[in-house]
Amino acid sequence: MNDQGILVVISGFSGAGKGTLIKAMLERHHNYALSISATTRKPREGEEDGREYFFVTRERFEQMIEEGQLIEYAQYVNNYYGTPRQYVFQQMADGKDVILEIEIQGALKIKERFPEALLLFVTPPSADELKRRLVGRGTETMDVIHQRLHRAADEAEGITSYDYILINDEIDACVEAMHQLIQAQHRKVSSSLDFIEQMRSELKAI
Numbered sequence: 608m609n610d611q612g613i614l615v616v617i618s619g620f621s622g623a624g625k626g627t628l629i630k631a632m633l634e635r636h637h638n639y640a641l642s643i644s645a646t647t648r649k650p651r652e653g654e655e656d657g658r659e660y661f662f663v664t665r666e667r668f669e670q671m672i673e674e675g676q677l678i679e680y681a682q683y684v685n686n687y688y689g690t691p692r693q694y695v696f697q698q699m700a701d702g703k704d705v706i707l708e709i710e711i712q713g714a715l716k717i718k719e720r721f722p723e724a725l726l727l728f729v730t731p732p733s734a735d736e737l738k739r740r741l742v743g744r745g746t747e748t749m750d751v752i753h754q755r756l757h758r759a760a761d762e763a764e765g766i767t768s769y770d771y772i773l774i775n776d777e778i779d780a781c782v783e784a785m786h787q788l789i790q791a792q793h794r795k796v797s798s799s800l801d802f803i804e805q806m807r808s809e810l811k812a813i
């Protein structure tokens with residue numbers, strides 16, 4: 608019907624389990640491509656350049672902004688994060704749905720520039736559970752955890768700009784719900800205008 612892939616933005620509080628959900632979805636369903644962002648944040652232990660992120664200096668990031676290489680970017684807890692344009696457009700043209708795991712300012716920019724993008728927000732069942740997961744992950748200092756929880760309170764204000772909310776209670780169910788929502792987006796009339804136009808002209812020609 609429509610060969611072009613769609614843009615899927617997945618946001619959620621730091622510690623909501625987005626990364627785990629997305630990884631599981633990519634393993635189970637094969638028509639998705641995950642965009643790799645550029646960031647000025649330092650790699651965490653186990654992270655590799657070009658796999659989790661392209662880790663770049665502030666100077667390089669600012670150069671990427673100037674050269675128009677990013678389709679969106681934002682500052683998050685003292686670092687820049689942004690989505691490189693080329694990979695995203697290439698994958699969509701190849702018919703893949705491209706997943707952007709990005710925070711809320713970037714999500715809103717994507718919605719502005721690509722109104723047909725699907726915006727999903729992932730949250731744990733409660734604020735207590737969020738804190739428990741962030742502490743349990745053990746990758747950040749308490750200071751950074753507090754900054755991230757503070758940021759979560761701000762982000763909660765923006766959830767109503769998203770299309771759907773996913774409560775990450777049980778991972779398998781959440782992965783399937785995510786996949787179903789993306790598939791449903793393909794069936795939207797507004798995503799199928801080329802097909803509709805073609806059908807109209809074929810019907811007139813009969």
Ligand code: 5GP
Binds near residue numbers: 618
């Ligand atoms: P982390 O440091 O935990 O990897 O990511 C911090 C936040 O930055 C997360 O909410 C993540 O979704 C967001 N993020 C990662 N890449 C991008 C990006 O390219 N653009 C924007 N706007 N946010 C991003």
